Amino acid sequence: MPDEKATKEKLLECARQEFLEKGYLKASLRGICQKAGVTTGALYFFFRNKEDLLAAVAGETLRGLNQIIRAHFSREIDTDARTALAGDASEDIQSAKEILHYLYRHYDMVLFLLTKSQGSSYETIADRFADVLEQHYDRLTEQLSARLGIPKPDRYILHWASHMQIDAFVHILTHVEEEEKALEHIEQIVSYLVAGWAGAFGGRKENHSAGFPSR
Amino acid sequence: MPDEKATKEKLLECARQEFLEKGYLKASLRGICQKAGVTTGALYFFFRNKEDLLAAVAGETLRGLNQIIRAHFSREIDTDARTALAGDASEDIQSAKEILHYLYRHYDMVLFLLTKSQGSSYETIADRFADVLEQHYDRLTEQLSARLGIPKPDRYILHWASHMQIDAFVHILTHVEEEEKALEHIEQIVSYLVAGWAGAFGGRKENHSAGFPSR
Amino acid sequence: MPDEKATKEKLLECARQEFLEKGYLKASLRGICQKAGVTTGALYFFFRNKEDLLAAVAGETLRGLNQIIRAHFSREIDTDARTALAGDASEDIQSAKEILHYLYRHYDMVLFLLTKSQGSSYETIADRFADVLEQHYDRLTEQLSARLGIPKPDRYILHWASHMQIDAFVHILTHVEEEEKALEHIEQIVSYLVAGWAGAFGGRKENHSAGFPSR
Amino acid sequence: MPDEKATKEKLLECARQEFLEKGYLKASLRGICQKAGVTTGALYFFFRNKEDLLAAVAGETLRGLNQIIRAHFSREIDTDARTALAGDASEDIQSAKEILHYLYRHYDMVLFLLTKSQGSSYETIADRFADVLEQHYDRLTEQLSARLGIPKPDRYILHWASHMQIDAFVHILTHVEEEEKALEHIEQIVSYLVAGWAGAFGGRKENHSAGFPSR
DNA sequence: CATGAATGAGGTTTCATTCAT
DNA sequence: GATGAATGAAACCTCATTCAT
Numbered sequence: 001m002p003d004e005k006a007t008k009e010k011l012l013e014c015a016r017q018e019f020l021e022k023g024y025l026k027a028s029l030r031g032i033c034q035k036a037g038v039t040t041g042a043l044y045f046f047f048r049n050k051e052d053l054l055a056a057v058a059g060e061t062l063r064g065l066n067q068i069i070r071a072h073f074s075r076e077i078d079t080d081a082r083t084a085l086a087g088d089a090s091e092d093i094q095s096a097k098e099i100l101h102y103l104y105r106h107y108d109m110v111l112f113l114l115t116k117s118q119g120s121s122y123e124t125i126a127d128r129f130a131d132v133l134e135q136h137y138d139r140l141t142e143q144l145s146a147r148l149g150i151p152k153p154d155r156y157i158l159h160w161a162s163h164m165q166i167d168a169f170v171h172i173l174t175h176v177e178e179e180e181k182a183l184e185h186i187e188q189i190v191s192y193l194v195a196g197w198a199g200a201f202g203g204r205k206e207n208h209s210a211g212f213p214s215r
Numbered sequence: 216m217p218d219e220k221a222t223k224e225k226l227l228e229c230a231r232q233e234f235l236e237k238g239y240l241k242a243s244l245r246g247i248c249q250k251a252g253v254t255t256g257a258l259y260f261f262f263r264n265k266e267d268l269l270a271a272v273a274g275e276t277l278r279g280l281n282q283i284i285r286a287h288f289s290r291e292i293d294t295d296a297r298t299a300l301a302g303d304a305s306e307d308i309q310s311a312k313e314i315l316h317y318l319y320r321h322y323d324m325v326l327f328l329l330t331k332s333q334g335s336s337y338e339t340i341a342d343r344f345a346d347v348l349e350q351h352y353d354r355l356t357e358q359l360s361a362r363l364g365i366p367k368p369d370r371y372i373l374h375w376a377s378h379m380q381i382d383a384f385v386h387i388l389t390h391v392e393e394e395e396k397a398l399e400h401i402e403q404i405v406s407y408l409v410a411g412w413a414g415a416f417g418g419r420k421e422n423h424s425a426g427f428p429s430r
Numbered sequence: 431m432p433d434e435k436a437t438k439e440k441l442l443e444c445a446r447q448e449f450l451e452k453g454y455l456k457a458s459l460r461g462i463c464q465k466a467g468v469t470t471g472a473l474y475f476f477f478r479n480k481e482d483l484l485a486a487v488a489g490e491t492l493r494g495l496n497q498i499i500r501a502h503f504s505r506e507i508d509t510d511a512r513t514a515l516a517g518d519a520s521e522d523i524q525s526a527k528e529i530l531h532y533l534y535r536h537y538d539m540v541l542f543l544l545t546k547s548q549g550s551s552y553e554t555i556a557d558r559f560a561d562v563l564e565q566h567y568d569r570l571t572e573q574l575s576a577r578l579g580i581p582k583p584d585r586y587i588l589h590w591a592s593h594m595q596i597d598a599f600v601h602i603l604t605h606v607e608e609e610e611k612a613l614e615h616i617e618q619i620v621s622y623l624v625a626g627w628a629g630a631f632g633g634r635k636e637n638h639s640a641g642f643p644s645r
Numbered sequence: 646m647p648d649e650k651a652t653k654e655k656l657l658e659c660a661r662q663e664f665l666e667k668g669y670l671k672a673s674l675r676g677i678c679q680k681a682g683v684t685t686g687a688l689y690f691f692f693r694n695k696e697d698l699l700a701a702v703a704g705e706t707l708r709g710l711n712q713i714i715r716a717h718f719s720r721e722i723d724t725d726a727r728t729a730l731a732g733d734a735s736e737d738i739q740s741a742k743e744i745l746h747y748l749y750r751h752y753d754m755v756l757f758l759l760t761k762s763q764g765s766s767y768e769t770i771a772d773r774f775a776d777v778l779e780q781h782y783d784r785l786t787e788q789l790s791a792r793l794g795i796p797k798p799d800r801y802i803l804h805w806a807s808h809m810q811i812d813a814f815v816h817i818l819t820h821v822e823e824e825e826k827a828l829e830h831i832e833q834i835v836s837y838l839v840a841g842w843a844g845a846f847g848g849r850k851e852n853h854s855a856g857f858p859s860r
Numbered sequence: 861c862a863t864g865a866a867t868g869a870g871g872t873t874t875c876a877t878t879c880a881t
Numbered sequence: 882g883a884t885g886a887a888t889g890a891a892a893c894c895t896c897a898t899t900c901a902t
Contacts, residue, residue, distance in 0.1 A: 007861080023333060025240045029897060040898080042862050050897065118238060118333045160400065163390060167382060175378065185375075222886075244872065257887050259873070437865075453763060455670045459893065472866050474894070548668060548763045590830075593820060597812060605808060606801075615805070652882080674876060685877080687883050695876070 008046050010036040015057050020108050023116035024054060054120050061109040068102050069129065073136040096190045097183055103169060104179040114170050126166050133162035223261050225251040231272045235323050238331035239269060269335050273328060276321040277337075283317050284344060288351040308405045315401050318384060319394040329385050341381050348377035438476050440466040446487045450538050453546035454484060454553075484550050488543060491536040492552075498532050499559060503566040526620045527613055533599060534609035544600050556596050563592035653691050655681040661702045665753050668761035669699060669768075699765050706754040713747050714774065718781040741835045742828055748814060749824040759815050771811050778807035 014035040018027045029050055033040050047053040072095040103110050117123050137158045145152045168189050176182040229250040233242040244265055248255045262268040287310045318325050332338050352373045360367045383404050391397045444465040448457040459480060463470050477483040502525045533540050547553050567588045575582045598619050606612040659680040663672045674695060678685050692698040717740040748755050762768050782803045790797045813834050821827040 026334065028895080030895080039863050039865095041864075041900085044898070044900095045861065116333070118331070119241065156396070156400070159390070160386075163386060167386060171375075171378060171382065175374070185371075243870075245870075254888055254890090255873080256875085256889070260886060265872070456764060458891075460891070469867055469869090470894075471868070471896085475865060480893070546763065548761070549671065589820070593816060597816060601805075601808060601812060605804070611801070615801070673874080675874080684884050684886095686879080686885070689877070689879095690882060 007036070007038055007042060011038060011043055011046060011053075012057055015053050016109070019054060019057060020112045020116070023112075023118065024050075024122075025119040029053070051121060054117075054122070058109060058113060058122065061106045062113070064102060064106070065110070065129075068099055069132060072099060073133065093187055093190045096186050100169065100172070100182055100186050101179070103173055104182065107173070111173060115174060126170060127163075130159075130163045130166045133165055134159055137162055222251070222253055222257060226253060226258055226261060226268075227272055230268050231324070234269060234272060235327045235331070238327075238333065239265075239337075240334040244268070266336060269332075269337070273324055273337065276324040277328070279317060279321070280325070280344075283314055284347060287314060288348065308402050311401045311405045312398055315384065315387065315397055316394065318388055319397065322388070326388060330389065341385060342378075345378045345381045348380055349374055352377055437466070437468055437472060441468060441473055441476060441483075442487055445483050446539070449484060449487060450542045450546070453542075453548065454480075455549040459483070481551060484547075484552070488539055488552065491539040492543070494532060494536070495540070495559075498529055499562060502529060503563065523617050523620045526616045530599065530602065530612055530616050531609070533603055534612065537603070541603060545604060556600060557593075560593045560596045563595055564589055567592055652681070652683055652687060656683060656688055656691060656698075657702055660698050661754070664699060664702060665757045665761070668757075668763065669695075670764040674698070696766060699762075699767070703754060703758060703767065706751040707758070709747060709751070710755070710774075713744055714777060717744060718778065738832055738835045741831050745814065745817070745827055745831050746824070748818055749827065752818070756818060760819060771815060772808075775804075775808040775811045778810055779804055782807055 011032065015027075015032045018032045018035070022028075027050075029040060029043060032053075033043050043053065047056060113122050113125050117125065141152045141158065144150075168186070172182050172185055172189075176185060226247065229247045230242075233247045233250070237243075242265075244255060244258060247268075248258050251258075258268070262271060328337050328340050332340065356367045356373065359365075383401075387397045387400055387404075391400060441462065445457075445462045448462045448465070452458075457480075459470060459473060462483075463473050466473075473483070477486060543552050543555050547555065571582045571588065574580075598616070602612045602615055602619075606615060656677065660672075660677045662680070663677045667673075672695075674685060674688060677698075678688050688698065692701060758767050758770050762770065786797045786803065789795070813831070817827045817830055817834075821830060
């Protein structure tokens with residue numbers, strides 16, 4: 001019984017190492033089992049296949065990420081409408097910092113998902129998060145345009161802005177190792193993004209620099 | 216005689232297809248040869264190994280890209296100092312469009328290099344281009360700060376901005392299939408980037424939205 | 431169940447045949463598997479690689495050889511001092527015959543190791559056994575010279591003599607197929623070797639023919 | 646025209662290097678041609694195949710060796726009968742030194758033939774030289790026994806002695822790099838061999854140490 | 861719960877050799 | 882005299898996966 005968990009846990013830990021180190025495609029199930037001191041049969045008792053193993057390894061990180069993103073962007077629906085208009089970035093900055101903090105707590109795994117998951121079902125994960133954001137912004141701008149009587153920004157701008165936000169996180173993660181520095185950067189970034197949002201409603205024509213978040 | 220070029224060409228064409236379709240790691244030399252109706256020995260007559268084959272397949276695209284980027288960013292050194300200060304983005308927009316046009320002419324290959332080249336020597340190519348830009352911006356801001364007697368933006372900002380420009384191209388490529396639409400978008404983006412540059416010198420504190428586009 | 435041992439055993443047997451017949455370098459793993467009616471994957475389940483397969487095939491023979499040589503040359507340290515001086519070869523002859531008997535019981539494999547193992551880690555195995563002997567003779571002559579107050583033979587003589595003994599075995603093996611004849615020959619040879627040892631201490635100048643057999 | 650020889654010569658030189666360095670089996674014709682800056686077709690113009698190339702590379706060395714051995718062992722027939730009986734080794738020593746000198750002038754190639762020619766037609770070359778000697782000794786002992794009315798040594802003794810002489814050379818070559826030292830050693834060795842020969846006729850039973858060359 | 865065995869297809873690379881030109 | 886192209890076989894090895902036990 002004490003081995004029941006032990007084996008699965010060992011497997012997960014070794015799989016994690018192998019995936020992070022070699023990337024999904026080059027990771028070897030045989031190697032993982034060897035490291036874990038277990039036969040491949042054991043692995044296949046717990047996991048259906050390579051993909052499933054990765055899902056198990058990345059699951060926790062991924063669920064947490066989903067949750068925190070959803071939390072962040074559900075809250076926004078209620079409160080951001082006002083603050084966004086007022087150009088107040090403080091809440092967004094707080095949200096971004098929380099997400100970033102989470103990302104850095106799962107640094108290796110997140111980095112894997114974003115840059116080394118080619119060949120797995122997660123190879124387009126950044127896009128999927130962007131989609132979440134896009135839907136969110138769609139609802140948000142819907143609300144805003146209804147309240148203020150101004151036209152919604154066009155679809156592509158929303159699409160773009162969503163990806164940009166994700167990319168901002170990806171970029172920071174892949175280029176800034178220390179969380180502290182990252183937190184400094186994210187503050188600047190969000191400021192611009194929010195300013196961009198404000199601009200997206202204020203009319204891009206008149207004032208480029210205050211308009212669409214430049215990315 | 217009719218086969219002289221045919222075999223190598225066939226090989227390159229089939230390799231191209233295979234690489235683009237499956238990515239570098241999953242592409243199979245055997246499969247390539249089979250498609251080309253040739254033995255693997257023939258492949259190894261023309262190419263040293265898988266990496267070399269990829270180099271041959273991507274070579275043209277890559278050389279052209281290098282050239283156009285270098286052309287673009289050499290010109291900037293001479294002329295951009297003024298225009299950057301004046302907030303005039305027209306020249307930059309023209310450059311960006313030219314680059315983008317090139318990228319779309321080599322759409323599939325560029326996309327491969329940026330997103331499916333994991334495992335090959337090109338897996339960090341985006342970073343390498345960003346480095347080129349970074350060096351360029353380093354020289355450019357050097358000039359500007361000398362002429363205007365204002366301090367250079369800090370190193371990290373330059374680093375960041377360089378990556379951001381590359382990412383902008385990557386992003387457009389990976390998310391906008393039609394060149395026409397892409398050209399529209401790039402115009403907006405560059406405007407903000409240029410505005411950002413102006414801001415990077417003008418001081419971020421006073422005017423967020425006109426500041427350096429922090430991505 | 432009936433196949434449990436069968437496969438590995440079959441593999442070992444076929445590998446043995448292939449190695450002996452073609453030599454290490456020309457032996458083909460594919461061929462071995464084909465002969466064994468097994469896929470290459472099966473081979474690689476039991477053995478890490480070609481070298482490991484050879485080690486498994488030759489292991490038993492080699493361990494036994496090591497053991498018998500060590501046994502022989504450990505005994506010598508205790509008893510040979512006297513007999514060597516007395517020119518009594520009877521014990522050495524007995525030892526040599528035992529070793530030779532072992533070699534002939536593993537005739538093919540030993541012959542392989544000595545003449546067809548090029549390219550494997552055993553390609554210098556004769557030298558390695560010679561080294562064992564050299565160290566042994568070094569200790570032995572140390573004892574003798576201490577007891578008798580005569581100078582040790584020079585280093586090169588020891589080196590040479592060690593190789594000579596090994597070569598004697600190799601030579602007999604490679605040129606005399608029947609063990610009976612070989613046993614006759616080894617008797618003569620050892621007599622001379624022992625006489626040679628006596629000579630090496632007695633002074634070569636005075637009596638060449640009784641001196642150390644310089645090969 | 647100046648290239649005619651040049652190409653063949655270059656090929657031979659590079660082949661020599663490759664063979665010596667990697668051994669026959671691991672030597673690569675492709676590698677040889679590459680080093681020579683020539684295509685494989687060119688190689689096949691001059692040489693029928695790998696074996697033929699080796700023959701061309703080793704030819705000179707081998708012919709010379711054949712010649713010097715034959716010269717040595719033809720002279721012996723006439724003169725050695727007496728000296729052998731008288732136990733005079735001086736002529737043999739001189740012969741051995743000449744052969745050894747030749748071997749050291751062709752050190753690398755000889756070493757290759759003796760230890761790295763596995764897989765080629767030369768893999769048993771030492772045996773072939775031993776056969777030459779054996780035939781020679783057969784004739785020699787025939788003469789001697791006729792003149793002196795003593796029985797010929799048995800066939801195996803002749804066989805053995807012949808191999809021993811060859812082995813003496815092989816062993817020196819593989820274990821003594823400097824010719825000077827080798828010449829010292831060969832002197833001792835030949836003395837014993839000659840003494841052995843004398844003993845082979847004088848009766849092995851009575852005097853072991855003067856009898857069969859101990860090796 | 862896990863082993864141990866085995867599959868079968870596939871991977872990249874290297875080889876000696878041939879031959880039309 | 883030599884090239885350049887191509888063959889075809891074979892090399893060693895690794896993979897994810899399956900399954901009876």
